Amino acid sequence: MNGAGRLPAAARAIATGDRRALARTISGIENGDPAVVPVVRALYPRTGRATVVGLTGPLGVGKSSVLNVLVAHLREAGRTVGVVAVDPSSPFSGGSVLGDRIRFERAAEDTGVYFRSMASRGEEGGIAAATRQVVRLLDAAGFEVVLVETVGSGQVDLAIRDVATTRVVVLVPHLGDEVQTLKAGLFEIADVFCVNKSDLPGADLARKDLAELVSLGGARHGWSPRIVLTSALARTGVPELWEAVEAHEKFLDASGARAEEDRRRLAREIVGIVRDRVGRDAMARLEKDPELRRLLDRVASRQLDPYAAADRLYAQRARRARQR
Numbered sequence: 001m002n003g004a005g006r007l008p009a010a011a012r013a014i015a016t017g018d019r020r021a022l023a024r025t026i027s028g029i030e031n032g033d034p035a036v037v038p039v040v041r042a043l044y045p046r047t048g049r050a051t052v053v054g055l056t057g058p059l060g061v062g063k064s065s066v067l068n069v070l071v072a073h074l075r076e077a078g079r080t081v082g083v084v085a086v087d088p089s090s091p092f093s094g095g096s097v098l099g100d101r102i103r104f105e106r107a108a109e110d111t112g113v114y115f116r117s118m119a120s121r122g123e124e125g126g127i128a129a130a131t132r133q134v135v136r137l138l139d140a141a142g143f144e145v146v147l148v149e150t151v152g153s154g155q156v157d158l159a160i161r162d163v164a165t166t167r168v169v170v171l172v173p174h175l176g177d178e179v180q181t182l183k184a185g186l187f188e189i190a191d192v193f194c195v196n197k198s199d200l201p202g203a204d205l206a207r208k209d210l211a212e213l214v215s216l217g218g219a220r221h222g223w224s225p226r227i228v229l230t231s232a233l234a235r236t237g238v239p240e241l242w243e244a245v246e247a248h249e250k251f252l253d254a255s256g257a258r259a260e261e262d263r264r265r266l267a268r269e270i271v272g273i274v275r276d277r278v279g280r281d282a283m284a285r286l287e288k289d290p291e292l293r294r295l296l297d298r299v300a301s302r303q304l305d306p307y308a309a310a311d312r313l314y315a316q317r318a319r320r321a322r323q324r
């Protein structure tokens with residue numbers, strides 16, 4: 001194992017709980033600063049220890065509110081918690097709501113919790129990668145539980161799928177349109193359903209509807225998603241929500257699914273890195289290499305289709321690799 005002494009200074013500072021180093025490095029990730037890459041890489045051997053829980057679901061269902069109560073619950077139980085809120089719609093400074101400020105205040109006086117919002121940098125693949133890095137930093141900093149909030153929309157959910165060990169989909173009574181959202185992808189990623197605002201009418205009906213959907217879907221890899229009713233407003237159901245998360249975490253260990261899923265996530269990450277590199281390289285060559293420019297000309301004039309061009313580009317790449 002690496003001794004702390006061998007790490008870059010910022011990595012060493014993060015590993016020993018320095019919050020300013022943590023905040024600076026997260027900002028670097030947010031801004032795509034290449035200087036943070038060695039820091040994140042150096043900390044990689046110290047990751048994989050945290051329980052990473054993703055909360056996702058439509059805007060306004062109470063994800064932040066539930067998260068806030070959950071943090072309090074975990075702190076009472078003596079667990080340390082890092083929180084990342086990924087907000088794809090509003091910039092970091094402009095999107096601050098009351099709940100955020102309360103959490104920030106608490107974060108300032110309690111060293112067992114760290115809260116951070118991240119603004120989306122526009123491209124969704126970017127936010128998924130950035131979220132993964134921030135989660136790793138919090139993990140390496142020693143937080144036992146890392147909570148990630150994202151708005152359930154398309155690609156942003158990949159962030160959840162790619163980082164969380166347990167995924168909580170938050171919904172509200174009167175599912176209506178949300179059932180459509182579920183069919184559009186949230187359903188497949190849920191390990192736990194949280195029906196929040198259960199102080200409002202219709203919560204039991206929503207639970208029944210969900211239970212039906214769950215039974216239709218069957219147990220995915222041996223785990224049947226749990227359904228929990230919460231009210232962040234009345235502060236009820238959150239201990240049960242955490243129990244459901246822990247039950248899933250236990251299942252991951254008992255079934256061997258944890259290691260399997262970790263490998264799958266890492267394989268996706270590695271392939272993603274390769275795809276990015278190959279893609280950037282191919283784009284640069286298409287623009288510069290005269291042979292490839294002619295190829296592109298022929299596709300543009302409809303003499304050649306894009307698949308044929310891709311085959312040739314790929315073949316040229318393989319040829320070059322052999323020559324090297």
Ligand SMILES: Nc1nc2c(ncn2[C@@H]2O[C@H](COP(=O)(O)OP(=O)(O)O)[C@@H](O)[C@H]2O)c(=O)[nH]1
Nearest residue numbers: 059060061062063064065196197198231232233
């Ligand atoms: N009635 C009720 N309102 C809630 C509950 N939880 C959150 N809210 C309200 O729902 C709104 C959206 O909450 P927020 O946590 O920001 O939702 P998010 O967009 O999913 O993070 C706020 O006005 C909250 O006060 C709840 O359990 N019951």
Ligand SMILES: [Mg+2]
Nearest residue numbers: 063064065149
């Ligand atoms: Mg929120």
